[in-house]
Amino acid sequence: MESNGTEIRRVGVVGAGTMGSGIAQVAAQSGFDVVLVDISSAALAKGLATIAKSLERLVAKGKLTAEASAAAQAKLASAGEIEALAGCDLVVEAVVEKFEVKRQVLLALDKALPPHAILATNTSSISITRLAAVTARPERVIGMHFMNPVPLMQLVEIIRGLQTSDETCDAVFAMTRKLARTPVEVNDAPGFVSNRVLMPMINEAIFCLYESVGEASAIDEVMKLGMNHPMGPLALADLIGLDVCLDILRVLEEGFGDPKYRPCPLLVKMVDAGYLGRKSGRGFYAYG
Numbered sequence: 001m002e003s004n005g006t007e008i009r010r011v012g013v014v015g016a017g018t019m020g021s022g023i024a025q026v027a028a029q030s031g032f033d034v035v036l037v038d039i040s041s042a043a044l045a046k047g048l049a050t051i052a053k054s055l056e057r058l059v060a061k062g063k064l065t066a067e068a069s070a071a072a073q074a075k076l077a078s079a080g081e082i083e084a085l086a087g088c089d090l091v092v093e094a095v096v097e098k099f100e101v102k103r104q105v106l107l108a109l110d111k112a113l114p115p116h117a118i119l120a121t122n123t124s125s126i127s128i129t130r131l132a133a134v135t136a137r138p139e140r141v142i143g144m145h146f147m148n149p150v151p152l153m154q155l156v157e158i159i160r161g162l163q164t165s166d167e168t169c170d171a172v173f174a175m176t177r178k179l180a181r182t183p184v185e186v187n188d189a190p191g192f193v194s195n196r197v198l199m200p201m202i203n204e205a206i207f208c209l210y211e212s213v214g215e216a217s218a219i220d221e222v223m224k225l226g227m228n229h230p231m232g233p234l235a236l237a238d239l240i241g242l243d244v245c246l247d248i249l250r251v252l253e254e255g256f257g258d259p260k261y262r263p264c265p266l267l268v269k270m271v272d273a274g275y276l277g278r279k280s281g282r283g284f285y286a287y288g
């Protein structure tokens with residue numbers, strides 16, 4: 001049976017990295033048929049392995065039954081091309097935070113998907129209105145900003161572009177609740193709410209390190225013990241990915257035309273060196 005605009009059954013995820021693998025896992029755990037796509041077969045294999053490990057951990061902790069874990073795995077398919085998403089009612093793109101890459105992916109999705117399908121983007125900072133304008137269905141494009149790590153975090157920041165329809169917004173709210181997550185609606189502006197507030201704090205923490213105000217561990221301890229943050233800002237930057245942080249700061253700097261968002265030169269240098277945080281084994285801290 002063909003789905004109508006508000007009925008989401010089959011979900012596609014483009015990008016099997018940190019976020020895409022988590023989004024695919026949560027959707028499969030919630031009973032959706034999921035197809036995970038990545039341009040890189042190595043990234044796809046790594047994403048699928050991450051999902052398997054995460055499900056195993058949930059079972060070991062008693063948070064998921066072995067049957068539910070097996071059922072989630074059975075709901076999950078993977079592919080190397082966007083054309084494999086032709087039967088999806090909603091696709092979340094979670095490719096790298098570069099407008100040009102997202103533009104190409106959205107163009108391909110717009111061509112491959114049926115007219116009723118919703119295109120959601122997990123962008124951390126790029127204008128939803130600008131991304132929507134790439135497609136012939138701007139009313140069906142929306143920001144669905146999951147938090148990292150997706151299997152553990154409650155919030156999904158829902159961002160309406162200028163042309164996003166009420167029907168799309170309602171369908172995505174309902175979908176988010178089916179994923180056992182809490183949707184919060186905000187409007188389209190660089191960094192939305194989450195990263196407009198978070199990234200300047202992380203950047204300032206990196207400036208503190210750059211200017212030798214404190215060691216990385218001291219900066220993080222101050223914020224943990226003094227401000228009750230569960231993680232220090234430098235450890236959080238490592239978790240997010242230093243390249244992702246840099247990309248977001250650049251979107252904020254360009255979007256507002258305000259030098260207060262200027263990325264710290266130390267962040268630029270670390271990304272140039274390939275120190276991207278946890279995913280590369282080294283960032284402000286070393287990972288085994």
Ligand code: NAD
Pocket residue numbers: 014015016017018019020037038039040043044093094095096097098101104105122123124125145146147148239240241244
């Ligand atoms: P990542 O680098 O871990 O993964 C990106 C994946 O996209 C890679 O596996 C790459 O191979 C794939 N990819 C690149 N081009 C592609 C293409 N044309 N087609 C298919 N796959 C392609 O990045 P990430 O941290 O998962 O971030 C993905 C998105 O989510 C970004 O927009 C980012 O801003 C956003 N986001 C990240 C976080 C975070 O904490 N990392 C949090 C919220 C949102």
